[in-house]
Amino acid sequence: xxxxxxxxxxxxxxxxxxxxxxxxxxxxxxxxxxxxxxxxxxxxxxxxxxxxxxxxxxxxxxxxxxxxxxxxxxxxxxxxxxxxxxxxxxxxx
Amino acid sequence: xxxxxxxxxxxxxxxxxxxxxxxxxxxxxxxxxxxxxxxxxxxxxxxxxxxxxxxxxxxxxxxxxxxxxxxxxxxxxxxxxxxxxxxxxxxxxxxxxxxxxxxxxxxxxxxxxxxxxxxxxxxxxxxxxxxxxxxxxxxxxxxxxxxxxxxxxxxxxxxxxxxxxxxxxxxxxxxxxxxxxxxxxxxxxxxxxxxxxxxxxxxxxxxxxxxxxxxxxxxxxxxxxxxxxxxxxxxxxxxxxxxxxxxxxxxxxxxxxxxxxxxxxxxxxxxxxxxxxxxxxxxxxxxxxxxxxxxxxxxxxxxxxxxxxxxx
Numbered sequence: 001x002x003x004x005x006x007x008x009x010x011x012x013x014x015x016x017x018x019x020x021x022x023x024x025x026x027x028x029x030x031x032x033x034x035x036x037x038x039x040x041x042x043x044x045x046x047x048x049x050x051x052x053x054x055x056x057x058x059x060x061x062x063x064x065x066x067x068x069x070x071x072x073x074x075x076x077x078x079x080x081x082x083x084x085x086x087x088x089x090x091x092x093x
Numbered sequence: 094x095x096x097x098x099x100x101x102x103x104x105x106x107x108x109x110x111x112x113x114x115x116x117x118x119x120x121x122x123x124x125x126x127x128x129x130x131x132x133x134x135x136x137x138x139x140x141x142x143x144x145x146x147x148x149x150x151x152x153x154x155x156x157x158x159x160x161x162x163x164x165x166x167x168x169x170x171x172x173x174x175x176x177x178x179x180x181x182x183x184x185x186x187x188x189x190x191x192x193x194x195x196x197x198x199x200x201x202x203x204x205x206x207x208x209x210x211x212x213x214x215x216x217x218x219x220x221x222x223x224x225x226x227x228x229x230x231x232x233x234x235x236x237x238x239x240x241x242x243x244x245x246x247x248x249x250x251x252x253x254x255x256x257x258x259x260x261x262x263x264x265x266x267x268x269x270x271x272x273x274x275x276x277x278x279x280x281x282x283x284x285x286x287x288x289x290x291x292x293x294x295x296x297x298x299x300x301x302x303x304x305x306x307x308x309x310x311x312x313x314x315x316x317x318x319x320x321x322x323x324x325x326x327x328x329x330x331x332x333x334x335x336x337x338x339x340x341x342x343x344x345x346x347x348x349x350x351x352x353x354x355x356x357x358x359x360x361x362x363x364x365x366x367x368x369x370x371x372x373x374x375x376x377x378x379x380x381x382x383x384x385x386x387x388x389x390x391x392x393x394x395x396x397x398x399x400x401x402x403x404x405x
Contacts, residue, residue, distance in 0.1 A: 018399035021392035025339040052339050056391070061399030 005075040012065050015089040019060030023090035028052045030081045036072030094227040095123045098181050116204025124180045127223040129216045136170050145177035152185045152212030168193045175201040185212040229350050230278040237270035237287045240375035244320035249328035261368030268317040269307050272297035279350040288319035324355045324378050331362035341388040
């Protein structure tokens with residue numbers, strides 16, 4: 001039986017420039033702190049949130065809805081940390 | 094800046110063919126400006142502006158003018174200059190000092206020098222020499238390499254693999270400037286030049302092998318006497334939460350002799366070919382200098398695409 005925690009949440013991209021290099025770097029750094037597997041993207045087109053080149057391909061423009069899934073021991077903590085970035089618009093306008 | 098006449102004489106004997114005529118005990122006098130002055134105007138009695146903190150050079154023009162005056166007048170005009178407490182006097186073209194000049198030098202305790210050079214050449218050479226002697230310099234821990242014309246300083250804790258990385262880069266055809274300890278000097282254009290300590294130059298220490306002589310092992314193409322510093326790369330042991338650069342849009346910064354340089358912090362972990370990565374960093378830096386910033390350009394492309402989609 002698989003006891004691994006798995007959380008799924010949806011986020012809307014609200015900052016003007018979307019997930020370009022700077023926000024992508026923030027996401028990668030945040031995700032890199034956790035052991036959990038973290039996937040992000042539009043449904044059926046998810047990439048690892050630990051890959052900066054991957055993050056640039058998920059089409060995270062302003063207004064896009066992205067699905068984030070965290071899997072593993074520290075899934076909750078990882079989700080909380082990523083949520084903070086989305087909710088603060090990656091500290092951009 | 095300031096430099097003692099003694100230091101100038103020691104370094105200028107060969108390069109400026111400088112010799113002392115009089116004033117051995119007064120060589121502790123200090124020159125506070127690197128430019129050299131020709132006191133022609135002052136000799137005519139014009140003192141509204143006189144660069145008195147500079148070395149004064151007497152060339153053909155000054156001599157010819159002084160000779161056109163009678164002895165009393167000559168003494169009077171020269172005294173005017175000595176009263177300004179100038180640091181020292183140099184006579185060009187190896188001329189003998191006029192008796193009045195010599196007497197006043199002794200009276201005012203101001204050293205008198207002679208050079209075989211003609212005035213204009215002496216002014217150029219001595220300005221360069223003074224600039225060199227007074228340039229800010231220092232010694233920094235790190236291995237200096239030249240990679241395709243880019244001067245790279247490798248820094249990091251002892252045992253992290255600086256010399257080993259340097260060795261791999263030398264094998265790839267790049268040049269070693271200094272191993273582990275690099276001397277730096279900032280020139281008048283604000284460039285920082287890096288070179289090795291005279292004694293240990295071209296040697297490096299490889300753990301487990303010992304000290305090796307790089308040109309003997311790899312040929313003279315593997316070494317360079319000096320190189321201009323362009324970027325600093327710091328090797329550190331891999332930590333998961335390390336604050337390393339992920340996009341390359343805003344590299345770190347480090348100051349060497351008060352000049353800012355881009356700093357790349359590279360994590361070392363087993364299986365990572367550091368030489369390869371340092372090479373990539375240097376080449377990417379070269380590309381940036383040529384005006385092609387890959388990270389920025391990709392970012393602009395991404396933003397552009399997103400803006401269009403958000404607007405649609």
